[in-house]
Amino acid sequence: MLSEQSTPVIRDTLPVVGAAIGEITERFYEKLFDAHPELLRDLFNRGNQANGEQQKALAGSIAAFAGMLLEHPETRPDAMLARIANKHASLGIASDQYKIVHEHLFAAIVEVLGDAVTPEVAGAWDEVYWLMANALIALEAGLYRQAGAPEGGTWQQMVIAGRQQETPDVASFTLRRADGRPAGAFRPGQYVSVQVELPDGARQIRQYSLSSEPGRDEWRITVKRVHDGTRPDGEVSTWLHENARVGDRLSVSAPFGDLTLAAGEGPLLLASAGIGSTPMLAMLNDLAATGSTRPVTVVHADRSPADHAHRAELRQLVGKLPNATLHLWYERDAEQEPQAATGQADLDALELPENTTAYLCGPLPFMRAVRGGLLRRGLPAQDVHYEVFGPDLWLGQQ
Template identity: 45%
Template sequence: MLSEKSRPVIEATAGVVAENMPQITPKFYGHMFEAHPELLDGVFSRANQRNGEQAQALAGSIVKFAVHLLEHPDTLPEAVLARIAHKHTALGITPDQYQIVYENLFWAIGDVLGEAVTPEVAEAWTEVYWLMADALIKLEKDLYAKQANDKMWTDWKVASKEPTGNAAMTFRFVPADNTPVTPGEPGGYVSVRIKVEDGLRQARQYSLSQHAESTTERVITVKLDEAGEVSPMLIQSVQEGDVVELSNPYGEIVPTRTEAPIVLATAGIGITPAASILNSLAEHHSSRQVTFLHADASWDSVALRDQVMESVAALENAQAHVWLGQAPESAPEGVELHEGRMDVSAVQLPEGAEVILCGPLPFMKSVRSDLIEAGVPATAIRYEIFGPDLWLAA
């Protein structure tokens, strides 16, 4: 853990570093990409660089880690590290890249803070960085070792491409070669890496939306993001028969293998991991008590609605509640409709349930607060966030 020599230095400087991270991280990324432009080819997302989300997430993770070392000196923030490790392995991050990040990050810290970065300060924050990096490298090594193959990217052929609600498209991929296939887990995701218009490769994670545990196909549902680079190419340019690169499946927000009740609360395209979880529970004839809560603009805009309703109907102990901004004239069979924003107080929540949230960040923050107000322990609530984790950064 953090040495006694570094502890008082980190305590004295954590606030200053955190305050200046919004200036440090953009300089870091600019300096690193100038020296290593290859990292923009299939590793770092240019879209997340433009909107600043990646910089915020990096800053938040480092400061969060440092604060945890101060407050809990004998432990590591396992949930934070697991989330980052799964994202990294889905992008094929390798141990040598941590040294590149270190060199450029600490150049940026020195450039912004100047003479305040004394040798003692630099040494203490170097210790923090490598404690975090070494923990991640170990986790990532273990994740890579669990895969059925030793490849970070493999070729998959588009078997079908079908529109669904919420301006989304469901893609079904089949293996394009004989590489052993790693089964996924419901609630998990894969990265898709494709060449964009200027020839560079860009990668984006997408939840497995059906048959997650299959070794014969991968199914993802992609919503069009006009500001992105991958989803427009997938939806507008990639056709049946085309071959794209997929990572092995990863993701730490998967249901526990217990019989405890489970609550899935989603909004918009955040329905995709819940659709996968419901599909898996139905395929395994689960008797778990399942409460599915979803919010959307209208019934027609609900992505994967037929699949989700089929899964709910197949489960012996499941209920579904959907909140809509524009309610249909009649409620679809098997679902109770509500108008307006999601209100968990309108539902009898099962005791002892594990809760998984997915949707826009304001939605998840609001619902999490409501769940805690309703008596759900904070430790029982987990969330999946698409893109850099700005909740962690906050």
């Protein structure tokens, strides 16, 4: 809870800080990487730094957290914090790194805002920062304990036991622990981080959803090669597609992520687009393996049937569930797939049972459209869950 003396200061200065937060975060990263170049080389996603998405995500999280403290002073924004904490734990973030961030972030604030940063203003925003940082540190400590690992130490060596080319741009990799032990349990919907050493010596990290049945002794990740012409090619996805072969070793984190299938018998909506189908596959695998009779509405949208990774597996899994229905949309060649529709996914015409819990994964425009439609239909916001691949640019809109 924000203190009484800081609350009016944050309320008065939030518009000013919010208007300048883009410049502040840009200066912050410049200062951070000048002082600690190893963080850009081995921790932060260099592609997201190059296209500015990481700056937008940090700006969104800070502004959203401060706004929530003002709007709901009696509660903590746990949904937002949990998403960030899971991502941090998957990267191996340690508590002492928050001090480094604080140092360079506040230097950037003073540099951008100048004389407007009075001692009173600096103290209030310092309080906001440490409220958020300490909450994240506590959540991340709990995640490390659950993983049975020391702070930042969830990395393990895994061997590629199988590789399957799903589409021209998507490959699946089956992973087993190098020490021969079972890969370990995970909750359907979680992801792992994969760290690879690139030709320039950088050790870059990316997250990939686990797309296999949670109870197996091995894991499966499904990797889409990023080369759509609108941003730099994905460094890690390209390396995996061009270099990773059966028998090779990869550094892989423990499973993390808060988009996990809730227990119960209530109806579900699993809506995905493109490579966003991967966490839904783990959920469907789990539902099929446990003989679930829950009503499940499965929606997937893609460019074409040929671009739809795990298309046959999706149909097979839905077919195993007695109360599941499948709805497919393709931008082209929809006539090649039975009962598929042409165009963008349109959920407005679908009948959804009362008390449906929705899980969304895919590009942000798809999730915004689907979420907006569900809210208009009366689904409570707390029953609509989502996963974002990459920096979460949606935090301020939740």
